[in-house]
Amino acid sequence: MQHGEYATYVIQRCRCAECKAASAAYARERYRLQAYGRWQPFADAEAVRIHVLNLRRYISYDAIAALAKVSARSIDLLVYGEGGSTGSARIRTEPARRLLALTIDLDTLPDDTRINVAGSRRRLQALMLRGWPMPLVAARCDVPRWQLDRVLNKAMILRAYQARAIRDVTALLFDQDPPRTNRGERHAASVVRNRARRSGWMPLAAWDDIDDPDAEPDLGATVSRAQAVTEDAEFLARQGFTPDQVAERLQISRGYLQTARARAAASA
Known part of the structure; x- marks a missing residue:
């Protein structure tokens, strides 16, 4: 948690000027919403929990808490609950908003974020x-x-x-x-x-999503080595490579290249 956050004022009992200002701003907003009958301090936790669990596949809970500027305690309660087995049913609205707004963008993550x-x-x-x-x-x-x-x-x-x-x-x-x-x-x-x-x-x-830890590779239809060599050789030939250069690029002999072409033609 950082200074200037309401959670720091409440949980860590910090009374620096920044945290006092955050507490006062929170109180003003609460009173304003209460006056209009729109005060909703809690939100349903399920959607937030699902989002956090998805983020957890890429970064740690500590990193999620730091990036969303919420307390680690909020994450613990959301995921594990008080007893450590079932997550909480409700979460405060502001942490919920911050967590739902958090996405993983490698270009904007702090350098030391563990992923x-x-x-x-x-x-x-x-x-x-x-x-x-x-x-x-x-x-x-x-x-x-x-x-x-x-x-x-x-x-x-x-x-x-x-x-x-x-x-x-x-x-x-x-x-x-x-x-x-x-x-x-x-x-x-x-x-x-x-x-x-x-x-x-x-x-x-x-890889459809190379960064997804649960992704499965998809190479499409399986082809024989002879077919693969023949297709690669034809591609290189169209680029102007000679048969000797094609064989060298594919790291095979010219004899095997001829054999592969014959096998591919026979199986067509």
């Missing part, structure tokens, strides 16, 4: 599926390589500024191939891509 790692992890996985090693990704954003490794492997949360950096670098790199100017770079890209494939990681296009 769910799901979207950032999926973005890094998609980059690795493209062949991008983490050292090259780290070199292009403001997140150290060791932190990217934690996001990929075991972290459950990360800071908002890190999520923004990962989102921005993904937008920059997702449609580009990593450098492959020498044998070492080609080997590194191949190792990363093979790891991603073995792990079953998904491209960005597989």
Whole structure:
């Protein structure tokens, strides 16, 4: 809670000038609404609770309380109630209004806000599926390589500024191939891509809402490897690549490319 809030005046018993002014403003508003017969200090809690539980999928309860400028106690009562098993049936109108107005916008979240790692992890996985090693990704954003490794492997949360950096670098790199100017770079890209494939990681296009922790990937209709190779080869050929260049881009031999085309034609 912050100074200048009515909740700070009541719950923390702060009597600074700002909190006293907030208490006086609250009292004036209450008297005014009472005079007009419109005083409704409480609202039904169910819609607010559902909204807060949805927000909780992305950020912590503490972050929700801080961003909505309500007390953590209000969140506890809303979700768990007095006994810790059933949420409260009513909530004060002003906290309800603030909570319902709260939405998750990564661009406006304070840098240190802790958020769910799901979207950032999926973005890094998609980059690795493209062949991008983490050292090259780290070199292009403001997140150290060791932190990217934690996001990929075991972290459950990360800071908002890190999520923004990962989102921005993904937008920059997702449609580009990593450098492959020498044998070492080609080997590194191949190792990363093979790891991603073995792990079953998904491209960005597989996610309708990549930041939703409960989202399931959707790749559309399943096609055989021969069909996929043939479609990719035809796309590259239309861009002017020679058969040798197509095979190199797809990291296959020309012989396998011919075999894949024959198998795809036979199954058509």
